Amino acid sequence: MADTNHHQYKLLYFDTPGRAEHIRYIFAYAGVDYEDFRIQKEKWPELKKTTPFGKVPVLEIDGKPVAQSNSIARYLAKKFGLGGKDEWESLQCDVLVDTLGDLQASVMQVMKEPDPIKREEIRARVTKEELPFYLSKFEKIVKDNGGYSVGNDVTWSDLVFAVLLDQFESMYGKTALNGYPSLKNLKEKIHNVPGVKNYLEKRPPRSPLPRQ
Structure with a gap:
């Protein structure tokens, strides 16, 4: 399902499944394009200062950063028709x-x-x-x-x-x-599911999770 509002999405998280993987699955399932930005361990201390609460994942929606993995996932689920019918x-x-x-x-x-x-x-x-x-x-x-x-x-x-x-x-x-x-x-x-299967086939090997 495409995002009819054509928002620009950038997901910031480490190069590992961790707390962002269900968000990646939602994008994959819905077939919505986003930038899967995977933070390198040595870059995290500097990038940490720019996040809303010093933690990731962070989703940038048209450049506006939003924190908290399940809040992000719930928002996207509703937007892409995955939030339940009532x-x-x-x-x-x-x-x-x-x-x-x-x-x-x-x-x-x-x-x-x-x-x-x-x-x-x-x-x-x-x-x-x-x-x-x-x-x-x-x-x-x-x-x-x-x-x-x-x-x-x-x-x-x-x-x-x-x-x-x-x-x-x-x-x-x-x-x-x-x-x-x-x-x-x-x-x-x-x-x-084709979108999820395609994501999993291309998913890079996981890296060690740095301390947040």
């Missing part, structure tokens, strides 16, 4: 995206913990308790909903699911979603 579906998208954020925060705890003993304790808890708890609930939602997370068509929450499920497979192996066929099918369905 206010209730829009609310359900927000609920699922925020809940996915809770799960992602738990997973990130493992990566951020410097102490190896504590890190393994956190990893064990997340792997045995939190991942199965959340993924089983998400599995039921998608299964009961006929293959979508919200409504009967693709919304931005489906794209967020695809991004995070892909990251879980990267961390825990390709068998990580074997017990969750509906989630696995949702991820594959999004990844086979």
Whole structure:
């Protein structure tokens, strides 16, 4: 879907999926052109001073910078017809995206913990308790909903699911979603959308994420 208002978009983030990947998926799915500006690690300290709140991603819309990844994603989703067909579906998208954020925060705890003993304790808890708890609930939602997370068509929450499920497979192996066929099918369905598939084929290898 083209942006009928012909806005100029420039997305600023590091050369890694991180907090910007669902925004990139939204642009890819909608078929809307944007500049995917990937910040080099050595350039970040200087560029940081020019951002609204000292963090990225930042989306420049006709040169005006906007911060906060989910605020950006929600805005684009509404603009490109991915925000749900009514206010209730829009609310359900927000609920699922925020809940996915809770799960992602738990997973990130493992990566951020410097102490190896504590890190393994956190990893064990997340792997045995939190991942199965959340993924089983998400599995039921998608299964009961006929293959979508919200409504009967693709919304931005489906794209967020695809991004995070892909990251879980990267961390825990390709068998990580074997017990969750509906989630696995949702991820594959999004990844086979021509625009998303084309983006993934051209996506550069990820670089280490600098500290913000």
